[in-house]
Amino acid sequence: MEQAAKKPRITTSGLKKLTRLYQYAKPYRWQFSLGLLLLFLSSSATLLFPAMLGRLVNAGMGVTAVSQINQTALILVGLLVAQATFSFFRINIFVNVTEKTLASLRQATYAHLIRLPMKFFSERRVGELNSRISADISQLQSTFTTSLAELIRQLIMIIGGIVLLLLTSWKLTVFMLAIIPVICVVAVVFGKSVRKFSKQAQGQVADSNTIVEETLQGIFNVKAFANELFEINRYKKKTDEVARTGMRVGKYQGVFASFIILGLFGAMVAVIWRGALLMASGDLLIGPLFSFVVYTGFIGGSISGLADIYSSLQKSIGATENLLEILDEPIEPIELEGGIKQPITGEVAFHNVSFRYPSRKDISVLHDINFEAQAGWQVALVGPSGAGKSTVVSLLLRFYDLEAGQITFDGQPAASFDLSDLRRQMAVVPQDVFLFGGTIRENIAYGDTSAPEAAIIDAAKKANAWDFIQGFPEGLDTVVGERGVQLSGGQRQRIAIARAVLKDPKILILDEATSALDSESERLVQDALEKLMKGRTSIVIAHRLSTIRNSDLILVMDKGTIVEGGTHEELMMKDEGLYKGLGELQFLG
Ligand SMILES: Nc1ncnc2c1ncn2[C@@H]1O[C@H](COP(=O)(O)OP(=O)(O)OP(=O)(O)O)[C@@H](O)[C@H]1O
Numbered sequence: 001m002e003q004a005a006k007k008p009r010i011t012t013s014g015l016k017k018l019t020r021l022y023q024y025a026k027p028y029r030w031q032f033s034l035g036l037l038l039l040f041l042s043s044s045a046t047l048l049f050p051a052m053l054g055r056l057v058n059a060g061m062g063v064t065a066v067s068q069i070n071q072t073a074l075i076l077v078g079l080l081v082a083q084a085t086f087s088f089f090r091i092n093i094f095v096n097v098t099e100k101t102l103a104s105l106r107q108a109t110y111a112h113l114i115r116l117p118m119k120f121f122s123e124r125r126v127g128e129l130n131s132r133i134s135a136d137i138s139q140l141q142s143t144f145t146t147s148l149a150e151l152i153r154q155l156i157m158i159i160g161g162i163v164l165l166l167l168t169s170w171k172l173t174v175f176m177l178a179i180i181p182v183i184c185v186v187a188v189v190f191g192k193s194v195r196k197f198s199k200q201a202q203g204q205v206a207d208s209n210t211i212v213e214e215t216l217q218g219i220f221n222v223k224a225f226a227n228e229l230f231e232i233n234r235y236k237k238k239t240d241e242v243a244r245t246g247m248r249v250g251k252y253q254g255v256f257a258s259f260i261i262l263g264l265f266g267a268m269v270a271v272i273w274r275g276a277l278l279m280a281s282g283d284l285l286i287g288p289l290f291s292f293v294v295y296t297g298f299i300g301g302s303i304s305g306l307a308d309i310y311s312s313l314q315k316s317i318g319a320t321e322n323l324l325e326i327l328d329e330p331i332e333p334i335e336l337e338g339g340i341k342q343p344i345t346g347e348v349a350f351h352n353v354s355f356r357y358p359s360r361k362d363i364s365v366l367h368d369i370n371f372e373a374q375a376g377w378q379v380a381l382v383g384p385s386g387a388g389k390s391t392v393v394s395l396l397l398r399f400y401d402l403e404a405g406q407i408t409f410d411g412q413p414a415a416s417f418d419l420s421d422l423r424r425q426m427a428v429v430p431q432d433v434f435l436f437g438g439t440i441r442e443n444i445a446y447g448d449t450s451a452p453e454a455a456i457i458d459a460a461k462k463a464n465a466w467d468f469i470q471g472f473p474e475g476l477d478t479v480v481g482e483r484g485v486q487l488s489g490g491q492r493q494r495i496a497i498a499r500a501v502l503k504d505p506k507i508l509i510l511d512e513a514t515s516a517l518d519s520e521s522e523r524l525v526q527d528a529l530e531k532l533m534k535g536r537t538s539i540v541i542a543h544r545l546s547t548i549r550n551s552d553l554i555l556v557m558d559k560g561t562i563v564e565g566g567t568h569e570e571l572m573m574k575d576e577g578l579y580k581g582l583g584e585l586q587f588l589g
Pocket residue numbers: 122357359360365383384385386387388389390391392589
């Protein structure tokens with residue numbers, strides 16, 4: 001569901017925030033100034049329009065020379081042409097500046113977002129972040145292209161209009177100003193409250209529909225509990241409410257319509273009446289009165305238009321606050337480019353590691369974890385669901401900060417390594433393989449985006465994936481994902497293995513798939529994994545006993561601690577051991 005746009009009150013601090021986004025527009029400030037100048041010119045041309053119309057009327061009524069008819073008409077055409085030209089360039093310039101500015105803002109927000117630590121993502125929903133990049137930026141787009149220009153135009157219309165009116169007839173202007181703005185403001189406020197009630201009515205209609213939907217879906221329960229009357233009454237109550245709100249909206253709408261007729265048109269009549277009186281006393285000519293009425297319409301429209309601009313500005317400040325919240329979050333110290341500076345051998349150890357997720361500080365997820373894996377070892381993590389196996393892996397990847405203890409690589413604290421350096425030397429083959437909507441080639445190359453074709457093919461061969469890839473008519477260029485070929489679980493796993501092969505990591509992290517593959521697929525995946533594990537440290541989250549028998553170290557976890565550790569043989573000797581128990585069940589959580 002679309003989120004309701006945030007509408008904070010407009011304050012100086014809010015406006016200041018909006019100006020913080022100015023850095024993205026700065027490169028285009030001269031273009032923008034030109035746009036503003038054109039906007040000023042086109043608005044001024046609009047402003048001259050009623051004056052010229054008045055002259056035309058004067059000439060037509062014989063108040064001024066007939067020769068003025070053609071001359072004024074020509075000036076009017078000239079004005080129109082000038083206005084059209086100014087508007088064309090102004091709109092083009094504004095759109096260009098806005099598009100370029102927003103592209104920079106989008107890119108900066110995304111580049112920042114993707115470098116934020118896992119902590120940030122575990123506390124927020126994907127939908128919410130997605131909306132910031134799309135909806136909030138689109139909101140700014142509409143403000144910068146339309147609302148800002150409108151605001152300036154309306155202000156020019158109001159101020160310029162009033163000045164011209166004062167020059168025409170100050171008496172009539174004072175009279176008009178005493179009534180028209182008040183009526184406009186009342187109309188806007190009134191209109192808003194009518195809209196609010198209509199919204200409330202819509203909400204109630206939705207509520208009553210939910211009752212129908214729920215009861216029809218759960219008709220089995222309604223009937224089984226003989227609750228027909230209960231539901232009928234529930235629905236009646238809601239629909240009666242809808243009717244009551246609807247009637248209230250109707251009353252407001254009626255009053256609003258009468259108000260517009262009496263207030264707005266009444267005010268017009270009042271102005272014309274006053275103007276006619278001035279004409280009768282020889283203080284005003286027909287042409288200027290005509291201009292006056294048109295200007296008054298312009299000014300009234302502009303005052304009413306300001307309300308929409310205000311609301312759009314409010315929404316933009318809300319959108320800016322949302323974006324700045326992301327941009328102000330500290331990012332991870334990630335090096336976007338560059339190779340490996342501090343190579344590791346693959347020796348890794350946890351020393352008294354304790355951990356809580358930042359989003360759930362009350363629960364201790366890992367407690368006093370200790371183990372050491374020498375370079376080239378295969379370490380298996382086993383234990384029931386929720387024991388903390390995946391968390392160990394997340395900490396190894398330095399996704400989160402520890403609560404206590406230390407993780408070391410080659411005897412050096414993890415913090416003494418560059419974060420990107422460490423992650424570049426690890427690879428993960430996850431349980432649920434995530435394939436990007438793209439070709440198989442792109443998906444394998446994710447392990448090393450600069451790899452040449454030969455290396456990709458070699459990786460696919462090592463991952464036992466080459467045969468099935470060749471089976472597709474488009475080979476490596478076969479599109480996978482939502483809009484492409486659907487791969488089987490085993491095939492996806494082999495793509496993920498090929499990705500890891502290409503990355504050639506020192507530490508390999510494997511999260512075994514829980515769902516069983518068919519035996520042929522299982523054999524191909526297992527064979528590829530074994531080849532991949534050779535010569536590097538591997539940390540395997542294991543669910544099947546058969547795959548970890550030969551591990552150098554098996555860590556049995558339960559409720560965030562390591563309860564047993566050793567080789568398969570050692571652990572099977574413990575009669576009361578958890579491993580032995582799990583082993584007998586052939587299912588390791
Ligand atoms: N991002 C998170 N935020 C908060 N709590 C989490 C998060 N991820 C996991 N947990 C909690 O930490 C505990 C350990 O979870 P973890 O995923 O490490 O267990 P696991 O042994 O890998 O389980 P499984 O075998 O089911 O994957 C669980 O209680 C879980 O609810």
